[in-house]
Amino acid sequence: MSLRKVVLDERAIPQVWYNLQADLPPLPPPLHPVTREPLKADDLADLFPPDLIAQEVSRERYIDIPGEIMDLYRAYRPTPLYRALRLEKELQTPAQIYYKYEGVSLAGSHKLNTAIPQVYYNKKAGIKCLTTETGAGQWGSALSIACCFFGLKCRVYMVRVSYNQKPYRRSLMEAYGAQVIASPSQETKTGRKVLAEQPDTPGTLGIAISEAVEEAVQHPDTNYSLGSVLNHVLLHQSIIGQEAKLQMEKLGCYPDLVIGCHGGGSNFGGLVAPFAYDKMQGQKVRLVAVEPSACPTLTKGEYRYDYCDAAGFTPLIKMYTLGYKFTPPGIHAGGLRYHGAAPFISSLLHNGLIEAKAYPQTEVFQSAILFARSEGILPAPESAHAIHAAIQEALIAKEADEKKVILFGLSGHGCFDLTAYDDYLAGRLNNV
Numbered sequence: 001m002s003l004r005k006v007v008l009d010e011r012a013i014p015q016v017w018y019n020l021q022a023d024l025p026p027l028p029p030p031l032h033p034v035t036r037e038p039l040k041a042d043d044l045a046d047l048f049p050p051d052l053i054a055q056e057v058s059r060e061r062y063i064d065i066p067g068e069i070m071d072l073y074r075a076y077r078p079t080p081l082y083r084a085l086r087l088e089k090e091l092q093t094p095a096q097i098y099y100k101y102e103g104v105s106l107a108g109s110h111k112l113n114t115a116i117p118q119v120y121y122n123k124k125a126g127i128k129c130l131t132t133e134t135g136a137g138q139w140g141s142a143l144s145i146a147c148c149f150f151g152l153k154c155r156v157y158m159v160r161v162s163y164n165q166k167p168y169r170r171s172l173m174e175a176y177g178a179q180v181i182a183s184p185s186q187e188t189k190t191g192r193k194v195l196a197e198q199p200d201t202p203g204t205l206g207i208a209i210s211e212a213v214e215e216a217v218q219h220p221d222t223n224y225s226l227g228s229v230l231n232h233v234l235l236h237q238s239i240i241g242q243e244a245k246l247q248m249e250k251l252g253c254y255p256d257l258v259i260g261c262h263g264g265g266s267n268f269g270g271l272v273a274p275f276a277y278d279k280m281q282g283q284k285v286r287l288v289a290v291e292p293s294a295c296p297t298l299t300k301g302e303y304r305y306d307y308c309d310a311a312g313f314t315p316l317i318k319m320y321t322l323g324y325k326f327t328p329p330g331i332h333a334g335g336l337r338y339h340g341a342a343p344f345i346s347s348l349l350h351n352g353l354i355e356a357k358a359y360p361q362t363e364v365f366q367s368a369i370l371f372a373r374s375e376g377i378l379p380a381p382e383s384a385h386a387i388h389a390a391i392q393e394a395l396i397a398k399e400a401d402e403k404k405v406i407l408f409g410l411s412g413h414g415c416f417d418l419t420a421y422d423d424y425l426a427g428r429l430n431n432v
């Protein structure tokens with residue numbers, strides 16, 4: 001009998017985060033947005049607490065996870081690793097397909113893995129309120145829950161197209177006590193400027209980041225929190241990969257291929273971190289990031305310095321980018337509509353350690369439905385990109401009659417994305 005899932009004991013939750021930065025060549029330094037000089041730690045003090053700034057630049061290989069964070073992780077970690085037996089059968093592939101499911105978190109995605117530590121360190125620094133951006137609402141939901149646990153106020157700028165597509169995400173954030181503002185908004189100078197120039201804009205993550213940053217710098221008791229891209233965010237997400245590797249070891253197997261969807265790079269970076277380490281030590285493993293064709297940052301972007309936001313308030317970082325003014329079409333995978341990529345991921349891609357693929361949204365939804373009907377889990381549209389790539393690889397293995405082992409990250413569930421599924425099933429989705 002083949003095992004259907006590996007569920008670890010609570011005591012097996014890793015006690016440390018793994019910092020890939022310790023093993024990569026030094027990343028090009030972030031630059032100050034005005035002087036364009038290398039950034040000093042102090043330049044970030046208006047936005048982030050000292051512990052997160054320290055983690056951002058740390059080259060320690062392992063960083064201890066504080067007890068209070070471990071207590072909250074225990075509410076949903078370790079997350080299960082499943083074998084997709086019914087999907088394998090449906091595809092009639094000799095490949096073994098495994099997925100690490102982060103949708104069991106309280107917020108419905110991997111985003112809580114970094115929301116909890118970010119709020120913890122902000123509270124420790126005396127901060128009373130956090131502002132942030134959110135695309136599809138997964139990150140905003142995670143930060144709302146974490147702020148609620150630690151008693152901080154939370155203000156979420158939600159990209160307008162997602163705000164309209166996913167009204168119940170807003171309800172969820174409000175249920176946890178957060179305030180949600182459709183971005184661009186009239187609340188900030190940036191929002192008002194964008195609306196004056198483009199009243200019908202669907203919004204972008206870049207604009208929402210600018211609004212959240214603008215608000216945070218104006219209030220000393222308010223900091224800004226980012227759900228992806230930065231080194232400390234990928235550090236926290238390394239918990240996914242560490243658990244997944246342990247779970248694969250329990251099964252006595254090692255993946256030939258690790259696949260994750262890519263928005264800013266946090267779930268992909270967290271899942272692949274320990275496998276990337278192995279690869280640097282000579283292990284044969286392919287690491288594949290998957291993005292939408294409508295926002296092809298890794299497959300068509302340039303590797304250069306760019307801003308993280310649309311208004312140019314944030315430091316410039318060296319990354320694959322489509323340009324900070326890029327406005328992707330309003331696809332349903334709102335969390336993948338980001339012009340840039342994490343510096344870590346950009347460096348891995350530049351050095352040939354990872355690959356990137358892009359797919360149009362109709363094909364991705366077709367795979368999402370196949371997955372839902374065989375495995376029973378309705379995936380988030382973002383996560384469905386990883387499913388689609390895993391299915392393509394399983395079909396290639398079928399052609400070649402190869403017993404490949406595929407591991408992918410199922411970063412979240414799609415229970416708040418039903419408008420997207422309605423549109424797909426009614427044939428209303430643009431195949432961008």
Ligand SMILES: Cc1ncc(COP(=O)(O)O)c(C=O)c1O
Pocket residue numbers: 109110135136137138139227228229261262263264265266267268334335336380382383411412413
């Ligand atoms: C479920 C889910 N997966 C993936 C992503 C993409 O972000 P990242 O690349 O930071 O993991 C998002 C972003 O909102 C998301 O909600």
